[in-house]
Amino acid sequence: MALDKLQERKFLFPILALLVGFPILRHYGGIMMTGAPYTAIDSAFLILLIPLLSFPVIAILGQWYVGEDFWRERFKEGGMIALGAMAITLSLTVWLAIQFFTKGGTCSDGLTLAKDACEAGGAEWIPALFAGFGNWFSFDVIRMQDGGSWALESDAFGIGMWIDNVSLTLLFVAAFLCFLICWFSLGYMNTDPINKDRNHRFYGEFVLFSAGMLGMVLADSFLWLFIFWEIMGLCSYLLIGFYYERPSASYAAKKAFLTTRVGDVFLLIGLLMLYDIYGSLDFAVVFDDPSTGVGGALVSAGAMKSAMLMLFIGAVGKSAQFPLHVWLPDAMEGPTPVSALIHAATMVNAGLYLVARMVPFFDVGHGGVEGIGDIGILIAWIGGITAFMAALIAFVQNDIKKVLAYSTMSQLAYIFTGLGVSLWLFNAGHHHAAAIAFGASMFHLFNHAMAKGMLFMASGSVIHEMHHAHHEAHHADGGDGDDETGHSDEAGDHDDFDAQDMRNMGGLASRLPITSTAMAIGSASIIGLPLIGGFWSKEGIVAETWAATAIYQETWLLVPAFLILLTAGMTGFYMTRMWMMTFAGKPKTEYAANAHEQTPWIPTPLVTLSIISLFGGITLAVLGATEWLGDGVELGHEIHAEGYVGALLGTISHAFLPDDFFIFIVTWTAIAISLVVGPAMAMKIHGGRLAKGETAPKTIAWILPLSTKFGKADVTELAESGLADALHRRLFFDEFYDALIAKTVIPLAAALAWFDKRVIDGAIKGIEWGSIRLSKDLRKLTTGSASDYILFAVVGGISVLILLWGVI
Amino acid sequence: MIPAMYLVGLGAILFCLGLVGVFTNKNGIIVLMCVEIMLNAVNLNFVAGALHYGDVTGWVFAVIAIAIAAAEVAVGLAIFLALFGDRKTIVLDEITTLKH
Numbered sequence: 001m002a003l004d005k006l007q008e009r010k011f012l013f014p015i016l017a018l019l020v021g022f023p024i025l026r027h028y029g030g031i032m033m034t035g036a037p038y039t040a041i042d043s044a045f046l047i048l049l050i051p052l053l054s055f056p057v058i059a060i061l062g063q064w065y066v067g068e069d070f071w072r073e074r075f076k077e078g079g080m081i082a083l084g085a086m087a088i089t090l091s092l093t094v095w096l097a098i099q100f101f102t103k104g105g106t107c108s109d110g111l112t113l114a115k116d117a118c119e120a121g122g123a124e125w126i127p128a129l130f131a132g133f134g135n136w137f138s139f140d141v142i143r144m145q146d147g148g149s150w151a152l153e154s155d156a157f158g159i160g161m162w163i164d165n166v167s168l169t170l171l172f173v174a175a176f177l178c179f180l181i182c183w184f185s186l187g188y189m190n191t192d193p194i195n196k197d198r199n200h201r202f203y204g205e206f207v208l209f210s211a212g213m214l215g216m217v218l219a220d221s222f223l224w225l226f227i228f229w230e231i232m233g234l235c236s237y238l239l240i241g242f243y244y245e246r247p248s249a250s251y252a253a254k255k256a257f258l259t260t261r262v263g264d265v266f267l268l269i270g271l272l273m274l275y276d277i278y279g280s281l282d283f284a285v286v287f288d289d290p291s292t293g294v295g296g297a298l299v300s301a302g303a304m305k306s307a308m309l310m311l312f313i314g315a316v317g318k319s320a321q322f323p324l325h326v327w328l329p330d331a332m333e334g335p336t337p338v339s340a341l342i343h344a345a346t347m348v349n350a351g352l353y354l355v356a357r358m359v360p361f362f363d364v365g366h367g368g369v370e371g372i373g374d375i376g377i378l379i380a381w382i383g384g385i386t387a388f389m390a391a392l393i394a395f396v397q398n399d400i401k402k403v404l405a406y407s408t409m410s411q412l413a414y415i416f417t418g419l420g421v422s423l424w425l426f427n428a429g430h431h432h433a434a435a436i437a438f439g440a441s442m443f444h445l446f447n448h449a450m451a452k453g454m455l456f457m458a459s460g461s462v463i464h465e466m467h468h469a470h471h472e473a474h475h476a477d478g479g480d481g482d483d484e485t486g487h488s489d490e491a492g493d494h495d496d497f498d499a500q501d502m503r504n505m506g507g508l509a510s511r512l513p514i515t516s517t518a519m520a521i522g523s524a525s526i527i528g529l530p531l532i533g534g535f536w537s538k539e540g541i542v543a544e545t546w547a548a549t550a551i552y553q554e555t556w557l558l559v560p561a562f563l564i565l566l567t568a569g570m571t572g573f574y575m576t577r578m579w580m581m582t583f584a585g586k587p588k589t590e591y592a593a594n595a596h597e598q599t600p601w602i603p604t605p606l607v608t609l610s611i612i613s614l615f616g617g618i619t620l621a622v623l624g625a626t627e628w629l630g631d632g633v634e635l636g637h638e639i640h641a642e643g644y645v646g647a648l649l650g651t652i653s654h655a656f657l658p659d660d661f662f663i664f665i666v667t668w669t670a671i672a673i674s675l676v677v678g679p680a681m682a683m684k685i686h687g688g689r690l691a692k693g694e695t696a697p698k699t700i701a702w703i704l705p706l707s708t709k710f711g712k713a714d715v716t717e718l719a720e721s722g723l724a725d726a727l728h729r730r731l732f733f734d735e736f737y738d739a740l741i742a743k744t745v746i747p748l749a750a751a752l753a754w755f756d757k758r759v760i761d762g763a764i765k766g767i768e769w770g771s772i773r774l775s776k777d778l779r780k781l782t783t784g785s786a787s788d789y790i791l792f793a794v795v796g797g798i799s800v801l802i803l804l805w806g807v808i
Numbered sequence: 809m810i811p812a813m814y815l816v817g818l819g820a821i822l823f824c825l826g827l828v829g830v831f832t833n834k835n836g837i838i839v840l841m842c843v844e845i846m847l848n849a850v851n852l853n854f855v856a857g858a859l860h861y862g863d864v865t866g867w868v869f870a871v872i873a874i875a876i877a878a879a880e881v882a883v884g885l886a887i888f889l890a891l892f893g894d895r896k897t898i899v900l901d902e903i904t905t906l907k908h
Contacts, residue, residue: 784904787831787839794827 015087022088023095044161047092047175048218052211054085055204062200077199079186082207086179089214093175100168101635162220162283165629166356166442170217170349173449177345178210180605184457185337187601188464194243195335202242202335209235213346217353222271222281225354229267229318232347233260239342240334252330259327263317267354270310277303287360289367301371308358308375312382319351319412322386326733328409332401336460339401344408345453352412352445355379355419359438362426373427377556379420380545384560386413389731391570395577396719396727399500400459403578404452407526410567411448411534415441417560418541421548422630430552432631433544439630440540446625447534447617451525454609458519459500461602462582465512465595467499473591497591502581505592509583509704510694512597516583518606520700523575525613528568528674530656533617539655539667540626542568546666568670572678577686583696584704585688622651683707685715815856822849836891836898840884847877 058078065071075081163171182203189195189202212231219225241253271281278286279294293299315321320328331343342348362368362376387410394406418441425434498504509516525533545561548554587593597603622644627633638647658664687707690696696704718724726732781792822845829842851870858866888898895903 786900786903787833791831 015083018087019091019094022091023098043092044096044163044218047089047096047171048211048215050085050088051178051207051214054081055208055211057081058200058207059204062204066197066200072197076186076190077197078203079182079190079199082203083179083182083186085207086175086182086210089210090175090179093171096163097168097172100163159224160220161218163218165632166353167217169442169446169629170353171214173349173446174210174213174217174346177341177449177453178206178213180608181337181341181345181453181457182206184340184460184602184605185335187599188337188460189335191599192464192467202239205235205238205242206337206341209239209342209347213350216350220283222274222283222286222357225357226267226271229350229354230264232342232350233257233264233318236260236331236342236347239338240331242335242338243333246333248330249333252327252333256327256331259324260317263314263324263351266310266317267314270307270314273303273307273310277307283357290361291367291369299369301369304361304369305372305375308361308372309378311354311358312375312379315351315354315416316382317351318354319348319416320409321351321382321413321416322389323733325386325390325409326730326737329402329405329730332399332405336401336456336463339405340453340456340460343405344456345449348408348412349445349449352415352419352441355416355423356438356442358423359426362423363431363434364427364429365431368426370427373424376420376422376424376427377554379423380417380557380560381420383413383415383417383420384563386410387417387567388563388570391567391574393727393730394574395570396724398502398581399498400462400502400505400578400582401456401500403502403574404455404459407455407571407574408448408452410571411444411452411526414538414541414564414567415444415448417545417564418444420560421541421545421557424554424557425544425548425552428552428554433547433552435630436540436626437544437548437630439626439628440537440544442629443620443625444534444537444541446620447525447537447613450609450616451522451533451613454518454606454613455522455526457602457605457609458515458522461515461597461599461606462505462508462512462519462595463499464599464602465515465597466505466591468598469591469595470497470499473594497589499591502578504589505582506585506588506688507583507690507694508587508592508595509696509700510690511595512583513697514597514603514606516579517697517699518610519579519583520703521610521613523579525617527572527575527679528670530671530675531618531652533613536617536621536655537626538568539670542670543658543663543667547660547663550662551660565666565670565673569673569678572674572676573682574678576679576682580682580686580688580707583700584686584690584707586691618651621655622647680710681713684710684713809859812856812860815859816853819849819852819856822846822852834899834901836888836900837885839900840881840888843884844877844881847873847880 058081061071061075061081062078065075066077071077185202185206189199195202209232212228212235216225216228216232219228237253237257240256241250243249244253274286275281277293277299278290280286291299313324317324328343328348332339334343360366360368362372364370390406390409390413394403394410397403397406418437422434422437422441425431425437521532525535528535528538542561542564545557545564549557549561622639623635624633624638625635627637628635636647638650641647642650656667658667683706687704687710689704689708695701729735826842826844826846826849829845830839833839833842851873854866854870854873856866858864858870891903892898897903
């Protein structure tokens with residue numbers, strides 16, 4: 001074990017050196033080789049290519065060397081290759097980000113939004129700084145012209161890169177979390193006997209997924225976005241079904257794939273509509289004056305609305321929003337690193353990214369299409385409903401990962417609400433408010449990804465240690481435990497112990513100090529504890545939604561505004577409940593009493609992300625991340641103007657003492673219910689001190705006595721009510737879809753199967769049967785008797801003669 | 809002089825007799841003889857044509873055909889001899905190797 005820790009350190013330093021050294025080497029190496037400095041742009045395509053190429057390497061080497069000692073010990077069954085690829089990707093991303101901020105750019109291309117800010121404010125922009133880098137490959141397309149003729153368009157689709165503040169943020173989130181979660185996987189996946197000799201499959205799919213995510217973020221056209229979007233969908237399917245021998249896992253994988261497929265079909269239709277309108281899917285073409293389509297024709301609001309709606313349905317499927325949300329909780333069947341990476345931190349953000357990319361269409365101040373604000377309201381409604389519904393269902397979940405899954409859904413819905421409001425505001429012409437709402441949403445995306453990725457990893461740590469304790473207990477009993485074979489694990493699973501069930505935990509704060517602290521910080525960030533992580537962005541979303549309702553008088557936004565305000569309190573409840581059930585009170589099983597934090601590779605990412613969750617939010621808020629993301633205002637402009645202290649005080653007073661009295665009330669209501677009402681209720685039900693003699697780490701020790709201050713509430717009656725039952729059954733969505741599918745798709749499929757079997761197969765079988773009969777009949781002519789053959793010859797000859805008679 | 813029509817008609821009748829003989833007879837030797845009849849019917853046509861047009865080509869062809877027919881009969885009989893040596897029969901209906 002100590003050796004493992006040493007090994008972890010051994011890799012930490014080379015990777016840190018790589019992070020710093022690679023850009024420098026590349027830069028100065030370039031100067032020495034060619035005389036011109038290499039920029040991050042020259043290497044940017046490696047961000048995508050390295051993970052993409054690692055995929056076959058890991059998969060093939062894994063097949064060759066599976067089971068061999070050096071592969072298992074040195075390479076961690078491919079984990080080391082994946083980690084190296086992720087480290088290079090991250091270093092390139094960081095280098096790119098640094099150049100983005102430091103190097104002046106041109107204002108010639110890019111988002112209208114960004115371009116405008118660039119021209120107006122002289123901000124240090126490099127939007128679409130890789131315009132010249134545009135085409136690696138290009139494809140020709142045959143397209144029908146007006147009037148029905150076909151013509152070849154050369155270079156209709158090219159692959160290139162598109163970097164602006166939004167894609168850079170997502171790029172960093174994806175690269176950073178891929179790296180940390182890969183690190184975490186080395187501890188989580190490689191120490192579990194059930195994964196033995198098949199981890200190369202995990203790491204291969206992991207890097208392919210990262211290539212998909214990074215490619216989607218970097219794509220400079222909707223077409224490439226869609227292609228990488230589908231690669232992610234595939235990897236999601238493969239990784240959810242990693243434990244394919246479990247029927248529930250393969251069912252969940254199919255469910256996730258098919259549900260997102262519904263959205264993807266709409267997305268594809270939306271893209272075709274966009275192509276029809278603009279004659280291209282490249283961002284540079286589409287975003288350049290979106291109000292005029294191909295040939296200078298004015299784009300009608302109706303056509304644009306339907307295209308936007310289709311795109312949004314695609315986003316709904318990918319980001320697990322109502323009504324296509326049913327796949328996300330089941331997706332927790334995958335290994336925990338997968339849940340952390342794909343179903344919390346990166347892939348589910350793809351839908352948000354797509355909606356964020358819709359901004360230029362809505363921004364009437366910069367050539368957007370007028371009169372499509374309804375779509376923004378629809379997005380806000382879907383967001384509000386999902387946020388509320390998911391939080392409600394999270395109340396009763398006992399599986400630690402399912403609580404987090406519903407929490408993810410709920411927080412993504414917050415971002416959708418913010419984006420919807422922002423789109424509506426853009427379309428109504430309130431540019432500044434819209435930009436703030438947009439920036440707050442994107443900022444929340446960042447905060448949420450960091451916190452939720454960590455929460456999932458922390459839950460993975462809990463599950464891993466619980467599982468380990470359970471395993472050891474069986475070993476000690478002289479049971480069927482045997483570390484060396486996978487069978488012991490299956491045997492262990494046969495008794496009904498569920499390492500993910502929070503009812504089996506309790507009192508883990510003293511035994512898992514790093515995990516419990518990390519989880520407390522992550523929960524605080526998700527709840528929106530003032531000054532920590534998600535607070536800054538969540539307040540922004542809530543405030544802007546209410547501002548759109550009250551100040552800009554859009555009554556249709558009232559319902560989403562109320563729902564997300566209420567959800568703020570509910571978030572406080574379910575996150576606190578989860579933490580209390582897991583870490584507070586006395587151990588509820590012997591396994592919980594024996595769990596210990598002992599697996600290497602797991603704590604490092606937790607600590608890193610704890611620090612980011614704790615300080616990242618406030619740092620970025622002071623730097624003005626919201627304005628930067630929304631409006632392209634230079635980062636740190638307030639610091640330049642007012643100094644560090646002034647900027648800090650300004651940010652805090654802006655958050656807590658908004659100028660508008662109405663927003664002031666909303667802000668404090670949100671803080672009060674999320675910080676006091678929700679957590680207090682959760683503590684009343686689930687709080688409790690640790691067992692005697694146990695001490696929690698100092699950072700969180702104060703929470704435990706506090707949790708007993710509110711007394712105990714007995715909620716048995718409520719827990720057995722119809723409402724709780726409905727929530728346990730996830731508000732009947734699964735039953736409803738099952739019934740719907742049983743009524744529609746299955747009869748249709750049965751009818752098609754009948755058609756296939758009887759008509760199509762029948763036709764083919766008929767041809768087969770007919771030709772057999774015919775050849776049997778024809779065979780009778782083959783008598784074998786020479787005189788018969790002569791007869792045929794003569795009859796044939798006479799026939800030819802008769803036929804020729806007519807001709808001659 | 810006999811009109812050419814009669815000679816051609818006789819040739820056609822002879823040819824049809826030979827043809828029917830080929831179809832109906834089982835014995836290889838008789839089939840061979842029927843083939844000879846057909847060949848001679850054709851020779852008759854050649855000669856009739858030569859008489860009618862006063863052209864010597866027809867006679868030449870008839871002579872060549874007779875020579876070839878003699879050779880053909882020799883080959884045919886040799887085949888039947890070999891067949892009899894192998895199968896102990898020259899009844900054509902029993903020689904159905906082509907069917908299988």
